[in-house]
Amino acid sequence: MKLRRILKWSARVILLALVLAFLVGFIAYWKSTNDCDRKTALVSPMKAIVYCEYGSPEVLKFEDVEKPIPNDDQVLIKVRAASLNFIDPGLMRGPWPLRLMSGLRKPEKTMLGNDLAGQVEAVGKNVTLFKVGDEVFGVGRPTLAQYACTRERGLVIKPANVTFEQAGCVAWAGFTALQGLRQGNIRPGQKVLINGATGGVGTFAVQIAKSFGADVTAVCSTGKVDLVRSIGADHVIDYTKEDFTKGDQRYDVIFDNVNNHSFSDRRRVLAPNGICIIAGIGGAGLHPEAWGRIAGIFKAGLLARFVPQKFVRYGTKLDKEDLKLLSDLMQTGKMTPVIDRTYKLSETAEAMRYFEEGHARGKVVIAVEQGNEL
Numbered sequence: 001m002k003l004r005r006i007l008k009w010s011a012r013v014i015l016l017a018l019v020l021a022f023l024v025g026f027i028a029y030w031k032s033t034n035d036c037d038r039k040t041a042l043v044s045p046m047k048a049i050v051y052c053e054y055g056s057p058e059v060l061k062f063e064d065v066e067k068p069i070p071n072d073d074q075v076l077i078k079v080r081a082a083s084l085n086f087i088d089p090g091l092m093r094g095p096w097p098l099r100l101m102s103g104l105r106k107p108e109k110t111m112l113g114n115d116l117a118g119q120v121e122a123v124g125k126n127v128t129l130f131k132v133g134d135e136v137f138g139v140g141r142p143t144l145a146q147y148a149c150t151r152e153r154g155l156v157i158k159p160a161n162v163t164f165e166q167a168g169c170v171a172w173a174g175f176t177a178l179q180g181l182r183q184g185n186i187r188p189g190q191k192v193l194i195n196g197a198t199g200g201v202g203t204f205a206v207q208i209a210k211s212f213g214a215d216v217t218a219v220c221s222t223g224k225v226d227l228v229r230s231i232g233a234d235h236v237i238d239y240t241k242e243d244f245t246k247g248d249q250r251y252d253v254i255f256d257n258v259n260n261h262s263f264s265d266r267r268r269v270l271a272p273n274g275i276c277i278i279a280g281i282g283g284a285g286l287h288p289e290a291w292g293r294i295a296g297i298f299k300a301g302l303l304a305r306f307v308p309q310k311f312v313r314y315g316t317k318l319d320k321e322d323l324k325l326l327s328d329l330m331q332t333g334k335m336t337p338v339i340d341r342t343y344k345l346s347e348t349a350e351a352m353r354y355f356e357e358g359h360a361r362g363k364v365v366i367a368v369e370q371g372n373e374l
Contacts, residue, residue, distance in 0.1 A: 034103070034110050042066050047369070048145030049348045050110050054094030057352040062345065065111070067147050072124040074149045077136065079368045080118040081168030082143040084355045085200070088112050089284050092352065113143030116150075117158055117168035118368070127152055137167035137327075139318050144348055146368055153320045159331035166330070166337040169200065169363035174326040174335075176279060176316045177204035177255075181212065183312045184253035184275045188213030193244060193269075196257030196282055197233065198224040200363040203338040205255050205279075206231050211334040217251070219244055227361055231338065245269050258282035259293045263300045267309055275310045276300070283358030338362025345369055 036052035044067040051059045070076040090098055091112060102108060117137035120130050130136060135158040140150030158167045186192060192209045196202045197218035209216045210232040218233035225236050237244045245265035252271050257280040266276050278300065281293040297313060304311035329335035340360040343351035345368045355364045 034106050034108055036106075036110060046146040047345060048111055048142070049113070049345065051092055051107060051112070052110055053106060054092070054099075057092070057349040057356070059092065060112075060349040060352060062348070065145070068149045070122055070124045070149045072126045074124050074151055075120055075127055075130055075136075075155060076122040077116060077118040077140060077148050077150065077155075078121045078370065079116050079143055079146060079148050079168075080164035080370075081116070081368060082113045082366045083115045083169035083173075083200070084284070084351060084364045084366070085114055085172050086280065086284055087114075089352065089356050109142070111142030111145060113145070113148075113366075114139055114141055115168055115171045115173075116140050116143040116148055117164045117166075118148075121147065130155065135164075137162075137164075137170060138323055139171045144345065144366060144368075146345070146370060154318060154323075156320070156323050156327050159327055161333075162330050162337075165339060165342055165365045165367060169337050169339065169365050170204075170326055170330070171323065172316060173200040173363065174204050174208075175319065175322055176201045177208050178322055178326065179316055179319070180255055180277045180279045180314060181205060181209055181253070183314050184255065184277045186212045186214055186253055189215065190252040191215050191217070191249070191271075192253045192255065193217045193219065193251045194233075194255045194257065195219045195244065195261075196280065197228050198338075198361050199257065199283075200360070201280060202257050203227075203231055203362045204335065205257065206233050207335040208329065209253075209255070210234075211329055214253075217244070217249070224361060227338070231336070250274070253277065255279055259296055260289070263296070263303050263311070266300075266311075267307060270309045272308060275312060278311060278313050284355050284360075339365050341365070342367050 045064040046067040048065045120134040136155045137158045138155035140148040192214040198220045217235040218228035250271045254276040300311040342365045
């Protein structure tokens with residue numbers, strides 16, 4: 001009798017908890033909004049890409065917004081170029097797991113972009129490293145706009161031999177490649193395989209690995225073989241004709257930017273103490289294979305606990321010293337950003353459609369119009 005009473009009250013408590021959780025979630029969903037409907041007169045307008053709803057590239061609008069004002073620790077940049085990155089389609093489309101951070105019903109932040117290159121327009125009173133007129137590149141947010149604010153630690157001086165378009169596509173893809181290869185303890189003479197060698201991250205990874213003195217094998221499709229050879233790959237595997245996991249070569253490091261092979265297949269071609277760096281899931285945004293590949297990442301991390309080889313996941317982070325290194329590599333000619341297509345800021349929706357197809361050779365760049373160029 002006592003047990004029955006305990007079970008009855010437990011069921012009631014669980015039901016009440018579920019009802020409360022539903023109500024809280026329902027309220028949070030409908031309270032999730034943004035300032036798109038609160039139109040105010042603009043004091044100092046600029047052009048930017050804005051998205052007020054989640055959805056396909058059609059939600060991206062070229063509109064007037066308020067020009068940002070730098071605080072005491074920030075630099076105001078007149079943006080000359082920016083680029084699209086893996087996260088941008090995800091933020092735009094808003095898959096449910098991501099909405100827990102970006103806004104349940106509508107995006108809380110309504111502008112996109114992380115990379116930038118441009119000229120310093122103004123500096124806060126605590127800024128010491130830059131002055132008005134300096135040509136810089138690095139990281140800010142949002143950067144798909146005529147002006148953007150960022151902190152000193154997100155910028156370095158642009159090399160004179162590099163265009164704004166080239167510099168404006170380096171930061172996050174370059175960080176992803178550099179920091180991933182560093183996770184692999186890359187050293188001169190090692191055999192390194194780059195799976196997914198022709199996208200934004202992949203083209204940087206090939207060149208950075210070569211700058212470290214590695215023997216680089218690039219995996220790509222038939223039409224991109226010449227591209228990876230031109231940026232320094234020592235060997236090329238055409239995945240439409242050959243599966244690298246079936247070959248006889250063993251690699252000290254696999255930089256896997258696609259994650260489209262099983263744990264056991266990759267283990268077979270890793271050296272006994274080799275390292276597989278899991279850098280991506282192939283393509284931009286969340287494509288049909290994405291969830292299976294994401295699950296594969298966690299599976300590899302679990303299984304790797306029981307084998308001598310390492311399967312490493314990592315998070316890309318802003319690092320000023322890494323940004324300086326990427327700048328040095330460009331200045332010395334050891335790394336040249338590969339640009340597939342360049343679009344105007346007003347053409348960002350079209351650029352996003354192309355980017356989401358997942359076939360870009362290198363980076364998709366947004367050239368930001370100023371003044372009479374609009």
